[in-house]
Amino acid sequence: MAQMNMVKALNTALDEALREDGDVVLMGQDIGRDEGVFRVTEGLLDTYGKNRVIDTPLAEGAIIGGAIGMALYGMKPVAEMQFSGFAFQAFHQVENHLSRFRNRTRGFFRLGMVMRMPYGGGIRAIEHHSESREAYYAHTPGLQMVIPSTPRNARALLRSAIRSPDPVIFFEPKAVYRAFREEVPDEPETMPIGKSQVVQEGSDVTLIAYGAMMRPTLAAAEKLAEDGVKAEVIDLLTVSPMDTETIAVSVQKTGRAVVIHEGPRTCGIGAEVVARIVETSLLYLEAPVKRVTGYDIQFPYFAREDVYLPDAGRIARAAHEVVKF
Amino acid sequence: MSRKNIRLKEKVERLVILDKTGKANEALDPKLDDELSLYLYKLMVQSRVLDERMINLQRTGKMGTYAPCRGQEATACGATPAMDKDDWIAPAYREVGSFIHRGWPMESLIFFWGGYEEGCVPAKGSNHLPFAVPIATQCLHAMGISWGMKVKGESDAVLCYIGDGGTSEGDFHEALNFAGVYKLPLVMFVVNNHWAISIPREMQTASPTIAQKAVAYGFDGIQVDGNDILGCYAAVNEAANKARSGGGPTLIEAVTYRMMFHTTADDPKKYRSEDEVKKWEKLDPITRYEKYLTTRGTLSRNVQEDVKAEAVKLVAEAVERYELHREVDPVECFDFTYEEMPPELAEQREDFIRVLDEAGVKRGPRGHYLLP
Ligand SMILES: Cc1ncc(C[n+]2csc(CCOP(=O)(O)OP(=O)(O)O)c2C)c(N)n1
Numbered sequence A: 001m002a003q004m005n006m007v008k009a010l011n012t013a014l015d016e017a018l019r020e021d022g023d024v025v026l027m028g029q030d031i032g033r034d035e036g037v038f039r040v041t042e043g044l045l046d047t048y049g050k051n052r053v054i055d056t057p058l059a060e061g062a063i064i065g066g067a068i069g070m071a072l073y074g075m076k077p078v079a080e081m082q083f084s085g086f087a088f089q090a091f092h093q094v095e096n097h098l099s100r101f102r103n104r105t106r107g108f109f110r111l112g113m114v115m116r117m118p119y120g121g122g123i124r125a126i127e128h129h130s131e132s133r134e135a136y137y138a139h140t141p142g143l144q145m146v147i148p149s150t151p152r153n154a155r156a157l158l159r160s161a162i163r164s165p166d167p168v169i170f171f172e173p174k175a176v177y178r179a180f181r182e183e184v185p186d187e188p189e190t191m192p193i194g195k196s197q198v199v200q201e202g203s204d205v206t207l208i209a210y211g212a213m214m215r216p217t218l219a220a221a222e223k224l225a226e227d228g229v230k231a232e233v234i235d236l237l238t239v240s241p242m243d244t245e246t247i248a249v250s251v252q253k254t255g256r257a258v259v260i261h262e263g264p265r266t267c268g269i270g271a272e273v274v275a276r277i278v279e280t281s282l283l284y285l286e287a288p289v290k291r292v293t294g295y296d297i298q299f300p301y302f303a304r305e306d307v308y309l310p311d312a313g314r315i316a317r318a319a320h321e322v323v324k325f
Numbered sequence B: 001m002s003r004k005n006i007r008l009k010e011k012v013e014r015l016v017i018l019d020k021t022g023k024a025n026e027a028l029d030p031k032l033d034d035e036l037s038l039y040l041y042k043l044m045v046q047s048r049v050l051d052e053r054m055i056n057l058q059r060t061g062k063m064g065t066y067a068p069c070r071g072q073e074a075t076a077c078g079a080t081p082a083m084d085k086d087d088w089i090a091p092a093y094r095e096v097g098s099f100i101h102r103g104w105p106m107e108s109l110i111f112f113w114g115g116y117e118e119g120c121v122p123a124k125g126s127n128h129l130p131f132a133v134p135i136a137t138q139c140l141h142a143m144g145i146s147w148g149m150k151v152k153g154e155s156d157a158v159l160c161y162i163g164d165g166g167t168s169e170g171d172f173h174e175a176l177n178f179a180g181v182y183k184l185p186l187v188m189f190v191v192n193n194h195w196a197i198s199i200p201r202e203m204q205t206a207s208p209t210i211a212q213k214a215v216a217y218g219f220d221g222i223q224v225d226g227n228d229i230l231g232c233y234a235a236v237n238e239a240a241n242k243a244r245s246g247g248g249p250t251l252i253e254a255v256t257y258r259m260m261f262h263t264t265a266d267d268p269k270k271y272r273s274e275d276e277v278k279k280w281e282k283l284d285p286i287t288r289y290e291k292y293l294t295t296r297g298t299l300s301r302n303v304q305e306d307v308k309a310e311a312v313k314l315v316a317e318a319v320e321r322y323e324l325h326r327e328v329d330p331v332e333c334f335d336f337t338y339e340e341m342p343p344e345l346a347e348q349r350e351d352f353i354r355v356l357d358e359a360g361v362k363r364g365p366r367g368h369y370l371l372p
C-alpha cells in the first residue's frame, strides 16, 4: 500500500496499462517531455518512448479523430485533452463517430478508447479552464461518462476505462488532483463502470454527488451529523450509464434526497437523478428532492468562483430544508 | 501524356528591414516620421513594463496565472499600429501592445488576468476584440468580420493574431480557406515564437515555414523577422492596403521568441535549453529598435529615460486603479447571461443572495457584496 494523490494514482494506472498492453498508447498536448501540464504522465515518455507516449500538435479534433482511427485499427488509445474546456474542438468527432461506430456497424467496430480530461473549478484559472460539462457527454448515447473522486477510485476506474470495449469519457476533478492523499493498494484494482457507491450510510437523507463535489458533500454530511441528521452519501462515480438501483434503494430507505453538482442546473446530471428518483421511488418520498448545483450562468472568472461553487454550507442547508419539510 | 512542375502564382517572401545590429536596409526602410517612430518605441516600452509588472502581480498573489509577451513586443506593437482606425483587430492573449494601442486601459489586462470579466470589456470604438483563450477560435471570427466588411462593401480590413501552435487547429485553416475563396480583407498574423507550451515549432508542422501555407489557400505569404518592428509594421501595412483595395487576404508569419515561461504556471527548463534563450536575448526587439532610432537621431538618452519613466508611471497608475476597483459584486455574474433575465434564473439569483447573506458575506459601501 502506498499513500498517493490523484495525479500519482492516475499516473500509476497509465503506467500499468502501458506495461501490460502493447496496444495502449497515450496521446495529447504536452504529455511527453513536459509530462502533462498537471504532470499526470510523469516519467511515462522516458519509460515507454515516443511511440507510445505521443506529444501531438495543437489540434483536439485530430487527437480524438486520430484516436478513433487507432481504435478502429484495434489499438487502445488514451487521449488527453489538456482541459475539458478545449474538448469542444473535438466534439464533432465525439458526437458523429465516437458514440456511434458500434451501433453503425452493428458491433463490428468497437471503440475501446478513453478521452481523459481535467474538469471543474477551484484552481483560479482563466476562462475555459473551469467548466463542468459532463451533461453533454452523458446526454450522448454510446458513451460512458466516468468521474472519479479520490486517488484510489481514480486509479481503479481508469484501469477499467482502458479495458472497456466501449468509449469512456473520463473527467478528472482537477481541484482534487493534489488536494489529498489516500492509501492505494500495490496490486492493480478495477472498479465496475456503471456502478455507484454508498460511501457513508445514514437513514435521514440521501446526498448524491460525484467528482470534486464529493468533498464538500462529505463535509456537509459531517455538519449534518453534528445537528443530529444522519446522511447517507452516494458517489455516482459513473454518471452515465447511471446506476439507478443504488440511488433508488437509498432513497426508498431515507425518503429524502439532495443532488449536488458543479455544472449548471438546467438539464444537468441532477435533473436526470431526480427524474429517476421520481420514476422509481415517488411514493417513498417524504419531501421534494432538492438540487444544489452550479447556477445557470457561465462559470464566473475566478475572482467570483468561490461564491459560485457549491460548498458544504449550501449542501447542508438544502439537506436541512429537505429533512424539515 | 506529360509530367511537369505546376507553376504557382502565389509568392512567399522573407522580409527583414532592421538587422540584428539595428541597421536598416535603406531601400526597405518605411521611413516613418519621427512622431510615429517614437510612438512605436513608447508602445514597446509600455508593453514591456506592463508585462513585467503583471508577472510581479502574479508572484505576489494579486493576479492569477499570466502569459507574458517579453521578447515578442515588436509583433503586436508593430502590427496593430499598421492598421487604420476603422480596421478591426482580433487578438489571441499575448498582444499587450495591441490592446494599449487601441485604447484599452492598461488595467483591463490586469483585470482579465486577475480573474474579472471586466477585463474583457472593449474600450469604446476600439474595434478590438477581447482575449481569445481557446486556441485559434478567433481566426474564424476575424474571417467573419472581414466577410461582413466585404458583404457591406466597406473598404476596411481585419488583423488577426494567432500563435505557431494555433496554426495546427482546424479553425486556422478554415479561416484561411474562406478568406481565400471570398477574397476577404483579412490579414492573418502568425506570431511564431517557436513554442506552444512545450511543443517546438518543428513539431507543429512539417512545413519549413508557416508563411508558405498561404499558397495552398490561393494567396501570398510573407515571413518577417518578428523582432524587427519596422518589418512587422511594413508587412502588415502593405497587406492591409492590399486587403482594403480588394486584393484579398495575406498570411504573415512573424518569427520571434517566447523569452519567458509559457505562463507563470509553466517550467520551461523541462523542455528547452538555456542556450537557446540566451541566443534570443541578444536579438531583443526593443534594444534593436533603440539602436536604429539613435542612429537616426530620433532617440536620445534623455528621451529614452523619459519614455521609460512615463511607462512606469502609467503602469503604476493602472495597478492603482486595479486595486481600487477590485471590489466587484459577485451577484453581477447573473446579470449578463441574457438581455432579459428568465424567471427561473432570477430565482437562482435570489437564492444566491440568500446564500451570501446566510454565510455572512460582508457588504461594501455601495451595498455590494465583498468577495472573500
Ligand atoms: C483549443 C485549445 N487547446 C489547448 C489549449 C491550451 N493551451 C493554451 S496556450 C497553448 C499553446 C499555444 O501555443 P501558440 O499558439 O504557439 O501560442 P503561444 O502560447 O506561444 O503564444 C495551449 C496548448 C487552449 N488554450 N485551447
Ligand SMILES: [Mg+2]
Pocket: B163, B164, B165, B191, B192, B193, B194, B195, B196, B197
Ligand atoms: Mg507559440
